[in-house]
Amino acid sequence: MGFIELSIRSHAEGCESDRVAYVEGWFVDETRRGQGIGAALMAAAQEWGRAHRATELASDAEVDNAGSIAAHCALGFAEVGRIVCFKKEL
Secondary structure, eight states, X not given: OEEEEEEEESOOTTOOXXXXXXXXXXXXXXXXXXXXXXXXXXXXXXXXXXXXXXXXXXXXXXXXXXXXXXXXXXXXXXOOOOOOOXXXXX
């Protein structure tokens, strides 16, 4: 149906604390979306963060992933910025 992957980070864009629960990955199968599964996963993420002494929960989405951005906003996340990512082959 779906999954959520979490970590504790020492920092995240827009966050003020040095112990941030971070959503590394969050996915719900297309056929199961709109049934509250994503919200339940995110609620579990919040509890996990609190249990690990985090006071903020952060996440990200690709700029062109309108569905993910809308889902985050619907669950109370606030957009704090947009970034451009770079890489260089070595």
